[in-house]
Amino acid sequence: MAKMVHNGTEALVMGTSFHGLALGMCDMVDFDITIFTNLTRDHLDFHETEDEYRDAKAKLFLKTVDPKHHRKVVKINDLSVAFFVAQGNPDVPVVTFAMENKKADDHPLKFELSLFEMQRHNIYNILATIVIGIAVGAHLEDIVIGIKEVDAIPGSFEFIDEEHAFRVIVDFAHTPNTLSRLLDYVRELGPMRVIADELPYGMLLLWVRNIVVVAGQGHETYQIECGDKKEFFDDREECREALQYVDELHQAGIDVIEFSW
Numbered sequence: 001m002a003k004m005v006h007n008g009t010e011a012l013v014m015g016t017s018f019h020g021l022a023l024g025m026c027d028m029v030d031f032d033i034t035i036f037t038n039l040t041r042d043h044l045d046f047h048e049t050e051d052e053y054r055d056a057k058a059k060l061f062l063k064t065v066d067p068k069h070h071r072k073v074v075k076i077n078d079l080s081v082a083f084f085v086a087q088g089n090p091d092v093p094v095v096t097f098a099m100e101n102k103k104a105d106d107h108p109l110k111f112e113l114s115l116f117e118m119q120r121h122n123i124y125n126i127l128a129t130i131v132i133g134i135a136v137g138a139h140l141e142d143i144v145i146g147i148k149e150v151d152a153i154p155g156s157f158e159f160i161d162e163e164h165a166f167r168v169i170v171d172f173a174h175t176p177n178t179l180s181r182l183l184d185y186v187r188e189l190g191p192m193r194v195i196a197d198e199l200p201y202g203m204l205l206l207w208v209r210n211i212v213v214v215a216g217q218g219h220e221t222y223q224i225e226c227g228d229k230k231e232f233f234d235d236r237e238e239c240r241e242a243l244q245y246v247d248e249l250h251q252a253g254i255d256v257i258e259f260s261w
Contacts, residue, residue: 001029013132019046022056033135034060035073035128037121039080040177054080061087071095071135075124097131099123120185122157126150155218157182160239166210168243170235172218179215186213214239 004012016026039054046053061084064070072088074081076096085094099120126147133143152158160168173182189211214235217223223233 016060018053018056021059022046026059031060031063032069033071033073033132034064035132036061036078036081036084037075037124037128038078040175054083058084058087061085064088064092067091067093073097073128073131073135075128093135095131095135097124097127099127121181122153153219155220155236157185158218158236160236160243166212168212168239169214170218170239171213171215172220173215174217182213182215186211212239 001012020026036057039057061072064072065088067089070088070092072085072092072094074085074094074096076098081096129147130140130143133146134140155170155172158170160170169186171182173179217233217235221232221234222230
């Protein structure tokens with residue numbers, strides 16, 4: 001960040017990891033706007049209780065003390081929202097957002113967007129982005145223009161488009177909560193059954209009628225083997241190679257449906 005300031009950067013949007021907060025890596029950063037989206041059962045390998053995990057995340061909101069410069073942005077329909085809003089100075093303005101909850105802050109402007117295919121949490125992230133823009137005083141019309149320029153996030157519900165009859169999706173989901181949300185959305189696309197099989201490297205391969213979902217790694221391009229040794233491994237490249245192999249089998253007159261896989 002110091003280098004960014006030196007180069008003239010005036011604004012920064014930064015995702016803070018739970019581990020970074022727990023280990024104090026952000027203690028010296030003064031965030032103008034703090035965002036809370038959700039609290040799930042995660043990282044219990046690091047903390048013994050869910051409360052300790054929650055308290056580590058709450059460190060961000062404890063730093064919101066100046067009503068003139070700080071803002072709290074929260075997804076209103078999360079069960080933990082009241083706890084996070086109560087952190088820091090209660091006089092700091094709170095901006096809320098939601099997809100269905102009518103108690104969220106209202107801004108009378110409607111607009112249509114045509115973006116890449118996304119999951120529910122992607123939509124929430126876009127809503128959070130809109131609220132951030134509102135919190136800093138940007139015009140909604142300008143915010144919409146910026147969102148239209150957004151491209152799909154690598155490794156997040158990323159389609160491997162090789163012009164096949166079935167669809168291949170790569171996603172970084174690796175926790176029970178994120179996998180559940182991912183599969184719920186895939187089911188909304190129309191498939192009727194899910195067959196799961198664990199694969200090496202901690203990946204999960206899911207055959208959903210005409211949809212294949214490879215989850216667990218997303219955009220990452222390496223695996224850590226023994227010790228700190230890194231080996232190149234990219235789920236997206238593996239999928240492309242597999243699809244190429246399927247094409248070669250088809251060209252040879254072999255029906256891959258007969259394979260047990």
